[in-house]
Amino acid sequence: MTKILPFKAVRPAPAYAGLVASRSYEDYSEEELRAQLEFNPYSFLHIINPGYKFQHEIGGEKRFGMVRNRYLEFKEENTLIQDKSPCYYIYQIKSREATCCGIIAAASVEDYEKNLIKRHEDTIAHREELFKDYLKVVGFNTEPVLLTYPDNPVINELLEERMKSRPEYEFATYNRELHSLWLIDKPENIEKIKAEFDALEKIYIADGHHRSASSYLLAKESRENNPDHTGEETYNFFMSYLISESNLRIYExxxxxxxxxxxxxxxxxxxxxxxxxxxxxxxxxxxxxxxxxxxxxxxxxxxxxxxxxxxxxxxxxxxxxxxxxxxxxxxxxxxxxxxxxxxxxxxxxxxxxxxxxxxxxxxxxxxxxxxxxxxxxxxxxxxxxxxxxxxxxxxxxxxxxxxxxxxxxxx
Structure with missing residues (x-):
């Protein structure tokens, strides 16, 4: 039995979604990164590269604190807004080669600890600790762990029905991908999806072993330092993107x-x-x-x-x-x-x-x-x-x- 829950995401205001969304920091060349930071004031890259504001390279814990500050600025300016109630989020990516679609949700650290969330790669201890410290300071995570589960007709039907309506976001990117996002916020649909995931004995990490390991370390540390720990605190979960096995694309x-x-x-x-x-x-x-x-x-x-x-x-x-x-x-x-x-x-x-x-x-x-x-x-x-x-x-x-x-x- 796996615990996959809705959560209150912080998201771009609809008008800014395509401008805020960025590829992983490491995917950009120096020239691309500089252009994004110079000409797009809404890019999420400004949050994870906070030193650009001061034209200065910043590292270590000082950088973590500045990431937090830039994040809060985006919220203060209402570029980023938090949902008022927990939702599941359908995220679809269409490229020239394929279409994939899945659910963004909160996965349980306890399931990871009990090996109900199965892993197949080793992690490096110092990288786990570094990212754990980063998460602790900044207070948020924006890169979901990619989890996969067997194809499920009930979930597929729910997604297909919801996707008949207009998406919350829809924008294209330079590499000819179309990104769309829908909210699942009706209580009856939330309960149906939750029940289907509850019935799974295990799910598998496809990508994001270090992120999940770091989230586990953060939860463990937070639990030990919280005398009123209940197990329902947000640190007991980590953001995940759950897609069916048929949606995975695996390369060598x-x-x-x-x-x-x-x-x-x-x-x-x-x-x-x-x-x-x-x-x-x-x-x-x-x-x-x-x-x-x-x-x-x-x-x-x-x-x-x-x-x-x-x-x-x-x-x-x-x-x-x-x-x-x-x-x-x-x-x-x-x-x-x-x-x-x-x-x-x-x-x-x-x-x-x-x-x-x-x-x-x-x-x-x-x-x-x-x-x-x-x-x-x-x-x-x-x-x-x-x-x-x-x-x-x-x-x-x-x-x-x-x-x-x-x-x-x-x-």
């Missing part, structure tokens, strides 16, 4: 390695031959069509690598994951890549970008070799989470990616 990450770890090309291919059947594809662009098949680009040629299944033993769901196989049989033992997060010799390209980028970066000498694979499936991710195992870093690139500032959860 390709791996680029700076050098062959002292091996010649011939030595490297011989070492690969122990675990893989290798075919030289020449200049033909090759992308795998099956699990346990990999593509490799090396010295101007494409290669296909097929795992020798008579040699390799599958022991659990993780051992069958292609990113794990690549790490265990090539990256770590042959190329000497132990730390997939921090080793400067490895870089990643997510699968939405063309294989041509991989080729270009090897051809220009920036990297020596590149590897690609098929994306993991949702069932693979769920099996790994159910076995309480964790995938290697950068195993999946999952969409949708939501805009910041459209709904804000206050603690």
């Amino acid at each position: 990450f390709s791996r680029l390695i700076k050098d062959l770890n002292g091996h010649s090309k011939e030595e490297f291919l011989i070492l690969l031959d122990e675990w893989f059947r290798i075919e030289d594809r020449g200049h033909e662009i090759y992308k795998p069509s099956k699990k346990h098949h990999f593509n490799m680009y090396l010295e101007g040629k494409y290669y296909s690598l097929y795992l020798r299944k008579t040699q390799y033993k599958f022991t659990d769901s993780l051992s069958q994951l292609d990113s794990y196989i690549l790490y265990e049989k090539i990256l770590k033992p042959i190329l000497g890549i132990e730390d997939l997060r921090h080793d400067k010799r490895i870089a990643y390209i997510h699968g939405r970008n063309d294989l041509i980028e991989l080729k270009t970066r090897v051809d220009n000498g920036e990297f020596a070799v590149g590897f690609g694979m098929l994306p993991a499936g949702i069932e693979e991710i769920k099996e790994i989470a159910d076995e309480n195992l964790t995938m290697p870093p950068k195993s999946t690139y999952i969409e949708p990616k939501l805009r910041s500032g459209l709904t804000i959860y206050e603690f």
Whole structure:
């Protein structure tokens, strides 16, 4: 039984929604960021980049306090307004490739603690602590954790019916996406949705492991410091975007390695031959069509690598994951890549970008070799989470990616 509740979101006044909403801070180039801050006074980027107002770089806890101040200014100016009653929020993103639709709601930290909200990635302790401290000072969160659940006909019908009416927000973005948001505020519909989520035994984190872990740490600390703790306080929940499994779009990450770890090309291919059947594809662009098949680009040629299944033993769901196989049989033992997060010799390209980028970066000498694979499936991710195992870093690139500032959860 999972606890997914409506909440009173702080949101842009309708006239400002398209101007306030921003991509994730890290998605902007320096030039794009500067243009947004210079020419759009309503952008949420002004809140998370408060030093721009004073033309000064600010870091640490001083920055956290200034984020809080800029947020309060947006509220004082009525650019951001809080809803008077708890709602669920339907958020739809239409792109040229696909349409996804889900519910923004508050998920329970207790469910996370009890592993009813299942995770499949490791987190880094210092990043958890840093974001926990950030949340504690600023008092709000604007980036929902992406959660997924099995397709549910009752929820689908409720969403479809509500979406027949005019949305609260509807705006287009430069990358040709159409963003729409509806409120579910009728008590009978709220209760129906709540009941459907109550009936779920578990849900899965698709994206946002650090955000959920930091929210748990904040709740734990707040609980310990509150003698009147009831479990209903806002810190006991974190904002989430819940979408059905069929709405998820999962891509792979390709791996680029700076050098062959002292091996010649011939030595490297011989070492690969122990675990893989290798075919030289020449200049033909090759992308795998099956699990346990990999593509490799090396010295101007494409290669296909097929795992020798008579040699390799599958022991659990993780051992069958292609990113794990690549790490265990090539990256770590042959190329000497132990730390997939921090080793400067490895870089990643997510699968939405063309294989041509991989080729270009090897051809220009920036990297020596590149590897690609098929994306993991949702069932693979769920099996790994159910076995309480964790995938290697950068195993999946999952969409949708939501805009910041459209709904804000206050603690």
